[in-house]
Amino acid sequence: MRDNPETPLSPLQRQIAARLVDWVRDKGFAPGQAMSELSAAAAIGVSRTPVRAALAWLEQQGLLERRPGVGYVTTRPAAAFTTPALAPASDEADHLFVAIARARNAGQLPTDISEADLMRRFEVTRPTLLKVLARLAEVGMVERKAGHGWAFQPIHSDLAAEQESYRFRLLIEPAGLREPGFALPPGWSALMRERHQAMLKQRWHDDAAVQLFEMNAAFHEGLAAASGNRFLLMAMQQQNRMRRFVNYDWGHGRERMVVSCTEHLEILDRLDAGDGEVAAVLLQRHLDKARQLKREDPI
Numbered sequence: 001m002r003d004n005p006e007t008p009l010s011p012l013q014r015q016i017a018a019r020l021v022d023w024v025r026d027k028g029f030a031p032g033q034a035m036s037e038l039s040a041a042a043a044i045g046v047s048r049t050p051v052r053a054a055l056a057w058l059e060q061q062g063l064l065e066r067r068p069g070v071g072y073v074t075t076r077p078a079a080a081f082t083t084p085a086l087a088p089a090s091d092e093a094d095h096l097f098v099a100i101a102r103a104r105n106a107g108q109l110p111t112d113i114s115e116a117d118l119m120r121r122f123e124v125t126r127p128t129l130l131k132v133l134a135r136l137a138e139v140g141m142v143e144r145k146a147g148h149g150w151a152f153q154p155i156h157s158d159l160a161a162e163q164e165s166y167r168f169r170l171l172i173e174p175a176g177l178r179e180p181g182f183a184l185p186p187g188w189s190a191l192m193r194e195r196h197q198a199m200l201k202q203r204w205h206d207d208a209a210v211q212l213f214e215m216n217a218a219f220h221e222g223l224a225a226a227s228g229n230r231f232l233l234m235a236m237q238q239q240n241r242m243r244r245f246v247n248y249d250w251g252h253g254r255e256r257m258v259v260s261c262t263e264h265l266e267i268l269d270r271l272d273a274g275d276g277e278v279a280a281v282l283l284q285r286h287l288d289k290a291r292q293l294k295r296e297d298p299i
Contacts, residue, residue: 013138015214017054019044019191021081026186029078035064036071043185045225046218047237049138096124096132097210104152114149140241165239166291170284172235173220177271177280181228188222189268196261204254212257217243219264223283256293263289 023043024033041051055072058064063081064072099122103109109121119129133150136142142150176182195215202208217240224236263286270279 013050013053013057015195015218016044016046016050017057019046019188020051020054020058022187022191023185024074024081025078027078029074029081031074031076033074034067034070034072035074039071042225042233044188045185045222045233049140053138092124092128093131093135094208094210096122096128097135100132100136109152112145112149112151118150163291165243166287168235169220169239170287170291172232173223173287174280174284176224176227176229176232176236177276177283179227179229179232182226182276183228184222184226184271188226189272192219192222192268193265196265200258200261204257208257212260213243216260216264260286260290 020040023040035055037048037051037055040055041048044051055064058081059066059072063074063076065075067073100109100118103121115126115129115133118124118133119126122129133142137144140153142152145151195218199208199212199215221233221236221240224233227233263282267279267282267286270276270282
């Protein structure tokens with residue numbers, strides 16, 4: 001199965017497409033099985049925006065067909081669905097993504113800005129800039145203004161806001177693992193393990209911060225989705241939207257990445273063993289350690 005060269009997937013969309021493929025295969029979908037953006041997003045624990053592009057890509061591959069009033073239906077047996085190669089984004093695009101995040105977090109970029117200003121400031125071509133702006137719009141960090149130009153969405157990057165965010169997450173995330181209907185979807189744990197182990201094996205560089213955050217966000221959002229409580233999931237999605245741009249500017253290097261991945265894998269170990277209470281305690285410790293790390297950052 002090959003990408004349509006006219007509509008390539010971003011790294012996030014490609015990962016979402018891979019998770020959708022795993023979901024279809026795990027459920028053993030037969031031809032003609034219906035799915036909507038909402039049901040697909042809920043099944044893999046992400047928001048509808050990246051799912052929309054991934055579904056459209058699967059349609060281009062002839063695996064799905066859009067039906068009015070239904071959404072999509074599968075056109076082939078589950079066994080015909082294969083995982084798209086997780087090709088990394090270009091180094092130039094990832095570098096620009098991180099550079100914009102750092103400049104915005106440092107107060108060096110205004111809320112409203114033109115493409116010409118961004119091209120001049122970061123010395124990049126328009127195609128590269130448009131690719132990055134599209135990715136930023138996909139995760140809700142910028143919006144195209146009526147007429148021309150772009151507007152950055154508000155960010156909450158001060159220390160007090162970050163501490164409030166962590167305290168809120170400490171209240172809701174461990175509680176999600178204790179919900180009576182908590183259940184991980186088939187294949188999700190294995191996919192998370194694969195992504196974390198790949199991160200641990202790769203050479204660390206600053207531009208990997210984007211990939212690291214998206215993996216972490218998918219992990220925590222997936223746990224919230226597995227709780228079966230829609231309000232917990234909505235809260236976690238909101239937290240990820242608020243944290244995304246700030247956390248793309250990762251300043252802790254490989255050492256802290258290894259700690260985070262290792263703790264995630266330990267939580268998965270306990271969940272796979274059916275020990276949800278220990279997993280909840282480990283999740284609480286994981287969040288509290290991250291909170292302490294943020295509190296120790298220089299202001």
